[in-house]
Amino acid sequence: MSERFRILIAKPGLDGHDRGAKVIARALRDAGMEVIYAGLRQTPEMIVEAALQEDVDGVGLSILSGAHMTLIPRVVHGLREAGLEHVKLFVGGIIPDEDVPALEALGVSGIFGPGASTEVITEFVRQRLAGS
Amino acid sequence: MELATQALGGNRYALARLISLVEDDGAEARAALTALYPRxxxxxxxxxxxxxxxxxxxxxxxxxxxxxxxxxxxxxxxxxxxxxxxxxxxxxxxxxxxxxxxxxxxxxxxxxxxxxxxxxxxxxxxxxxxxxxxxxxxxxxxxxxxxxxxxxxxxxxxxxxxxxxxxxxxxxxxxxxxxxxxxxxxxxxxxxxxxxxxxxxxxxxxxxxxxxxPNLSSGxxxxxxxxxxxxxxxxxxxxxxxxxxxxxxxxxxxxxxxxGLWSELERERVREELLSLLQQELLRRTVARVGEEQVQAWTAQIAARQVDVYTAVHEILGE
Structure with missing residues (x-):
């Protein structure tokens, strides 16, 4: 039997469009994962706290607001401070190409923009969570 | 066991890890539950x-x-x-x-x-x-x-x-x-x-x-x-x-x-838990003793109407 992955899906910041986050959450559920859906308007601190309490293997953030270069580093540092450096971080939303290297350097495992298919995303997430 | 000690000391991540272990079951989880039970x-x-x-x-x-x-x-x-x-x-x-x-x-x-x-x-x-x-x-x-x-x-x-x-x-x-x-x-x-x-x-x-x-009426x-x-x-x-x-x-x-219902309900709860664990464990042991092949052989016979399920259970238990 394969391991049962747990993943937190959250929307940090203030933009209120959670359709994408819900679509991904559902796709990951259908891929057999236990998805903890935290929903809208999460602060980085709330996300780290939920990741800790739920003992997740991964965190998926949906950001459409353009605040990713502010929010993601705070989540990354928060996870590290909480002793959760093993938790894989995925980001979806509107992320300009020029920001990608910086985010990858921070340790973000996967970045997905508009048009990425749910099949590609779930397979990628599954492989990363399985440690490859 | 270390996780249990850390969780008792207020380490919230240890608590989260411990809960995951318990969810997934296994020897480590059972040992932790044994240690925590008196508390x-x-x-x-x-x-x-x-x-x-x-x-x-x-x-x-x-x-x-x-x-x-x-x-x-x-x-x-x-x-x-x-x-x-x-x-x-x-x-x-x-x-x-x-x-x-x-x-x-x-x-x-x-x-x-x-x-x-x-x-x-x-x-x-x-x-x-x-x-x-x-x-x-x-x-x-x-x-x-x-x-x-x-x-x-x-x-x-x-x-x-x-x-x-x-x-x-x-x-x-x-x-x-x-x-x-x-x-x-x-x-x-x-x-x-x-x-x-x-x-x-x-x-x-x-x-x-x-x-x-009915479940609360005193006997x-x-x-x-x-x-x-x-x-x-x-x-x-x-x-x-x-x-x-x-x-x-x-x-x-x-x-x-x-x-006095608090302790009465507690006993009821514990009894039910005990019996349900016994049931699981006895089933596991019986299947292990008889062997999966035997279970399949009995299944085939019952499905073919050569023997009924009650007789099969008696035979399997050696009665």
Missing amino acids: TGQAHIVGVTGAPGTGKSTLVNQLAQSLRERDQTVGIVAVDPSSPFTGGAMLGDRVRMRDLAGDPGVFIRSMATRGNLGGLARATRDVVKVLDAVGFAVVLVETVGAGQSEVEIARTAHTTVVVEAPGLGDEMQALKAGLMEIADVLVVNKADRPGAANTARALEMVLDRSAPR DGETRQLWEPPILQTVALDGSGVPQVLDAVAAHREHLRAS
Whole structure:
């Protein structure tokens, strides 16, 4: 039997469009994962706290607001401070190409923009969570 | 064992890891539960159940805030269903509990049922034990959105809160056996909506007929003051009526203590747990002793009508 992955899906910041986050959450559920859906308007601190309490293997953030270069580093540092450096971080939303290297350097495992298919995303997430 | 020690010392990540271990079962989890068991039995375990969409999570969010105002620490276990097809689950109860973020006196854990019926996960009871052992004063257990027979919570919690909402069905629904019978406190949530008073009245009528509750009748012929489940109205979105629910929950705890039912229910619970574990273990051992091939051979014979299932069981057990 394969391991049962747990993943937190959250929307940090203030933009209120959670359709994408819900679509991904559902796709990951259908891929057999236990998805903890935290929903809208999460602060980085709330996300780290939920990741800790739920003992997740991964965190998926949906950001459409353009605040990713502010929010993601705070989540990354928060996870590290909480002793959760093993938790894989995925980001979806509107992320300009020029920001990608910086985010990858921070340790973000996967970045997905508009048009990425749910099949590609779930397979990628599954492989990363399985440690490859 | 180290995790248990760290969790007892207040390390929240150790607590989270420990809960995962217990969820996945295994030797390490059992050893930890053995070590923690003497420390359990302190928390007031409160179940919150009801049909999907009645507002259980929102009410749990409010109950936890009120408990914090009363200086009580709160552990929350929120159960949602696993898909029977993929094993995946969408655990969405935290969405309603954002007010509790950042409070070190609260710990929220979402659990998937992982194939268990009855409204809880198989490991829920053990996860509650862990939260109890590390010192949470109250453990709130939110069940999956329950239909009529998801009543396992009554065997896990000291006090069961059943949440209803206006417009979900007439008196006939409430008259059916099951959920209504396990209520120690009945809440009509969304009381700002039309029909709330009617729903409360229908419940009132039904409760008169369902008392006394058979599982609480004492066998020794003693007469005991019976607990009458109060029917309370709340608007969980803004918190109206929530302190009254908490008062009723506390009063029920006092009732259990004063009447001696607390320890009686505890024994009932332990007995049931013991028998169910014995059942699992004996089944496992019997199948291991007989061997899977034999089980398949018996299965084939029974399916071919060469032998009936009762005879097969007797033969397998060597009787």
